[in-house]
Amino acid sequence: MSKIQRPEPEMEGEPLAPDDLAAITGEAIRIEDSEPAIRASLPHSEALPIVLSLLCNLFLTALDQTIVATALPTIGVQFHDVSNLSWVITAYLLSSTAVAPVYGALADIYGRRAMIITANVLFLIGSVLCALAPNLLFLILARGLQGIGGGGILPLVQTLIADVITPRDRGRYQGYISMVWVTAGIGGPILGGVFAQHLHWSMIFWINLPIGVGSLMLLLPRLRKIPDYHRHRKLDWTGGLLLMASAVVFLLALTWGGHKFAWLSPTILAMMGAAVVLMAAFVVHARTHDEPFLPLPLISGSVVPYSMIAGGCAMGAMIGMIVHLPIYYESVYRLSASEAGIALIPLVAVSVLGAWSAGQFMAVTGRYKWAAVGGASVAASCLMLMAYLAAPPLWVLLSLLAVLALGIGTCFPISVVSIQNAVPRSQVGTATGAMNFFRALMSSFAVAMFTAILLAAIGQEIPIGEGAAGSRNIASGDMITGFRFVFLAAAFLMAMAAALFALMEERPLAGGKPSPAATMAE
Secondary structure, eight states, rough: OOBOSSSOOOSSOOOOHHHHHHHOOOOOOOOOGGGOOOOOOOHHHHHHHHHHHHHHHHHEEEEEEEGGGGGGHHHHHHHOOOTTHHHHHHHHHHHHHHHHHHHHHHHHHHHHHHHHHHHHHHHHHHHHHHHTTTTTTHHHHHHHHHHHHHHHHHHHHHHHHHHHHHHHHHHHHHHHHHHHHHHHHHHHHHHHHHHHHHHHHHHHHHHHHHHHHHHHHHHHHHHHHSSOOOOOOOOHHHHHHHHHHHHHHHHHHHHHBTTBBTTTSSSHHHHHHHHHHHHHHHHHHHHSSSSSOOOGGGSSSSSSHHHHHHHHHHHHHHHHHHHHHHHHHHHHHHOHHHHHHHTTHHHHHHHHHHHHHHHHHHHSSOHHHHHHHHHHHHHHHHHHHHHHSSSHHHHHHHHHHHEEEEEEHHHHHHHHHHHHHHHHHHGGHHHHHHHHHHHHHHHHHHHHHHHHHHHOOOOOOOOOOOGGGGGGGGHHHHHHHHHHHHHHHHHHHHHHHHHHHHSSSOOSSSSSOOOOOHHHHO
């Protein structure tokens, strides 16, 4: 792999990197206030095989997040423990969320190649231990280890794509990433059910070995063609531990709130308070440390915070709907569990079309801001209409979900590209890891918020996952009322995303011809 410390500009008028500007002027400047150097992309014939090998790697962790849920009842029966089954999911969620920013920072310090290999090896070791688990406690601990590996794969894949493709062209490839998630989202539950019913539940983990080894064999030879923009520096372990501890405590409070403990119980309040204190300590430490784990200027300015929060709102609304809509289908429309899964396809699959359309729009026009504003606004309007109609005919609901997915899909590639376009190349990994970290937190928050709304409406335990069949016993009128407010809450998140995208500064995308706006400004 070739290491590029300071590439020479390849075109006249190319903006200098922040370090170069500081060396010339003798003044320290804010990270985001200067345009990062335009990086040359590889030819499409060379870039496409690299991207495809990266997507095979991404499919590994995407499949794991969807294949496990359908096998949980079988696992609970074998280990004679149903009450703690949710920890099989929660352990992976906690560990993968906490380590996402760590991998981003380490990739910027030690290079992408070393970290993508580390993430894959940890994930595969965790998969083997999960398959060999003799009891539920061992399985939960192994899932935590698996999450430590899996939590790094997504940000590292996104960072490596950023090293290969210019920001203007990168949107075209975001559709491929969305397609991986859709394939895993549809195929994972089917495979999980087949393995658990006809083979053995451990197959949901053994299948990771051929996929993981195969993806590494495809990826590793191609990594040598990717230029490496990492910069060696000392890792701020104290800041990293404070950030991870704050995230874990916050996620645990969201997981237990309303289920194991009441939201206003001393335990939940103490955990929320501890998360705030830990986050405050992280901010103070970052302000005083010479090279903090997550430089605060990196997530400030006129682009990154707006795009990061907007993308988090969109992801939260999407995940919250995916988790809770099967309950709505089964209790209101009396669909079976398999039919409810099929009815999720418009929401999941059409979002790929939205992401692809946004990517094409960016590549052709060089513009991106108003595509996201329009998409988020359309999604918010659909959700408000769903709340107003209250259980319309199923075909009407599915049509609204398809339009909603088309709008919400535009938000994901634009939030990624706008952030990566606004930061120096040596900190793309850190920024990408922070973005995925915030998306995971917002997704957990949205799921907890939607669950709390339904609990307030129907006054009993919400059947999620393996207990969703019990939703048929809930009065459909109460469920319709509850979901009115769920749809309104999701609409609020999407309206917030639209407003934040509108307030975000639109910068010319590096690579290719300048956007029309940039040309007029000159």
